[in-house]
Structures are given as C-alpha cells and as structure tokens.
Amino acid sequence: MGKRKKKSQSIADTADRHHLYELSVQCSEAEIDFVDDTFKKLKGRRAKRLREDFCGTANVCCEWVKRRKSNQAIGVDLDTEVLQWGEANQLAKLKSSQRKRVTLLEENVLNVETEPMEIISAMNFSYWLFKERDQLKSYFQRVYEQLSDDGVLFMDAYGGYDSYKEIEEERDIEDGDATFTYIWEQEKYDPISGTLICHIHFDFEDGSRYEKAFSYDWRLWSLPEVRELLSEVGFEKITFYWQGFDDDGEPDGIFLPVEEGEADAGWICYMTAEKS
Helix, strand or coil: CCCCCCCCCCHHHHCCHHHHHHHHCCCHHHHHHHHHHHHHHHHCCCCCEEEEECCCCCHHHHHHHHHCCCCEEEEEECCHHHHHHHHHHCHHHCCHHHHCCEEEEECCCCCCCCCCEEEEEECCCHHHHCCCHHHHHHHHHHHHHHEEEEEEEEEEEEECHHHHCCCEEEEEEEECCEEEEEEEEEEEECCCCCEEEEEEEEECCCCCEEEEEEEEEEECCCHHHHHHHHHHCCCCEEEEEEEEECCCCCEEEEEEEECCCCCCCCEEEEEEEECC
C-alpha cells in the first residue's frame, strides 16, 4: 500500500492573527501622534506616563516609549495569550533601555491599581465590552481615580447608520510581497439591548480563510450616553474629535475638535475626558 500524501498546510493554517490584526486595524504611530500632540495642546506640556487599557499586544505602549527617553508605559489586559505574544513580538524589538520603561499587567481594568497616570488610553472600542450602564460607569470611575490631577482619558468610538446594519466590509492589505483580505463582519445588532456582535476574518491568496480570527460581543454605545457617564463620575471637560475627508471623499486621518458631528453612514471619532 502506498503512503498517503501529506496534506499541505494552507496560509490560514499558519497565519498569525495578531500580526494580521496589527496590519489591518491598528496604526500605533498615528494613534500616539494624536494622543501626544493633543495632550500638549490641552495641558501645555508633554506627558510622560501613559497607561494603555485593554492593551492587547502592547503595540501602543511600545510606540510611546520610543518617542522620548522620559516616557513610561503600563499595559493592562486580562488575556494571557495576547500579552505573551506582545512580549515576544513587540517588546522584544525594543532597545533594552526602552524595554525597561514598559510594564505589562495581567489584570482587570476595573480593579488594577497603578501610580497616577497623565494619560489613560482605551482605544479600539474596547470599553464597549461593558454592556451595562453600571459597568461602564464603574470603569470610568476607576479611570478617574487612577489619573493624575490634570490627567486625560483618551478613547475612540464609531457609529453612523451603517453601524446598525448586519453587513460585511472588505479591504485588501499588503504583507510584504503577499496580499490578504481583511473582512469586518457585523453579524447581529439588537436595537433593544444595543448588543452588537462583530467578527474579523482574513482571506488569503491560496483561497483559505481564517474564520473568526477575532470576535466581539459589544454594546453599541452612543456618544451622548458616554458623555453623560463621564460627566457623572467627575470629568470636567469632554471633547469630541471628528475625522475629515479628502477631495476623493475618503477619510483623511485628521481629527479636529467639534461641537457637532455629521450624520455619515460610518464615522470614527476620538474623545478626551479631562479630570481638571
């Protein structure tokens, strides 16, 4: 009897989902550009201490300590696997002097205790995992207590009438000499609870797919709801930063403070909440 031919592995079989996520979703350089410059505009000085809540691979923490020798970062996440990946793939790339200025904590953001931070960042809509009003308010209260006297909370949000739809969006991403397709799926939205179920899939050139590389069970919080909760826990000034569009109607990546947003099909904004 002849030997069976060993089935070759597909690209999806060996794909690194965290690497793909960073290429598709996260631009730590642009994020830190906004956080760093906005803090200076608000407070008249550069911040030194940043905490990244729901930090994942700690990409933002690493970018922060690269900026200046005085910068220190703390990353907080509950997921052991993603923190270990960050240690091996992000922190390992830092210089020794930079690595010493990053601390990763495997803890719950609702309970973690750190020194007073000038900046606490909660990006990529991660705080949406708190689906009850009391939960989100408890998180904001905890952040308020952990910030320095003139500290600033940075967050982002998305919305628009497409955010309530059960849809898929695709985008081709280059990875060296290869290309893969990033798929964002909004599987389910419940108007009564505000629950939003989303997934990220990746399709590859060999026809294989990494199904549900990431899944999210969120509440689609509105900006008025978030602003009210921030005010209730003591934040004195809350600002929204809206993204503009270029001549072709594409997002230009420039976020400016606004009093009113626009009723777009899909928008993304940044928020700052100042303690004083």
